[in-house]
Amino acid sequence: MLNFVTTNPGKVREATAYLDDAVEQFDFDYPEIQADDLAAVAAHGARSAYRAADGPVVVDDAGLFVDAFDGFPGPYSSYVEDTVGVERVWRMTEPESDRSAAFKTVLAYCDGDPLSTDRVHEGGDDEPPVALFEGRVDGTIVAPRGDGGFGFDPIFEHDGATFAEMSTDEKNAVSHRGRALESFAGWYADR
Template sequence: MIEIKEKTEKEIIFVTTNKGKIASAQKELENIKVLPIEAELIEPRSDDIREIAKQKVLQAYSIVKQPCIALDSGFFIPALNGFPRAYVNHMLDTIGIEGILKLMDGVENRACEFRSCLAYYDGEEMRLFESKSPGVIAEKSRGSDNENSWSDLWFIFIPRHFRKTMAEFDEEDFLEYNRVKEASGMKKFGEWYSGL
């Protein structure tokens, strides 16, 4: 006789004010229910997204007192010595994507890379899940806002293997992108967490 186990859905608390990140987590964590908690986490001053993610998840845990996740991302442009690194929000608030395009005017090496680090903490164990998405910077801002967008950088970021900015992607492009890119930190976390 085969015993059928009743599968209970796992849950995880995600502390962020970024609705795009929540939508993305709900899509990527297929068998895990994402419980968003809107709270402003203090961003530590650091270039290291791993360190920032760690500090954010510790803050998040102190608020919710339950296992939770926090995410930090950075955008790295080798031709600009890595700028803006972890300071994406500050860069967007000050010079914006038009400022990035100006800085890149006439620059041949347009390589760039999104890096992200998801931190999980349950009061005892901390785990980090990292990923990278290489690409190039477009010559100008292209595309339109969509519900998948979690950064204005999507208007100038052309992922490797593509000729469009992410803001120009349709549903088919997103499916293809998810097929060819490195598994995200969110996906890696989901696989690990589902196995617990």
């Protein structure tokens, strides 16, 4: 059984679509480091959660990367949403000629065993290895639209609709997390 480390049951439902019933929610508030790299944040969280769960864990970290702002807010997306807000991020982006952006997720897997993969994020000498899987979906920042989703979904448009305008199934079919989960599921099945 894989422990998906999250307080969000929606993430677990999405993971179950890729990993069948091999996933259960593990509600653990791991210490999140501040870093400019999603992989470093996810790997640190996976190592911490692995020690707490005493078994295999999956942790993800995600963010909105706005091209006009050199990828900001990126790993700081949750903080920016809480402090600046979705509407103000739109207003800051609106005058830019290039409003392209991407949602990215890095999924980190840790089970304490040596990993034979090129996806390994090495820790220190006494740190367990972590396998990393990235998902990305490209889009455009637009004026807020839609009532669904969460976070920056109302201002992120992909193929003509914002994530907030999509049903959960439509969003999951193209989501950055789903793409990372698909990559992980294939690798995990071969282990």
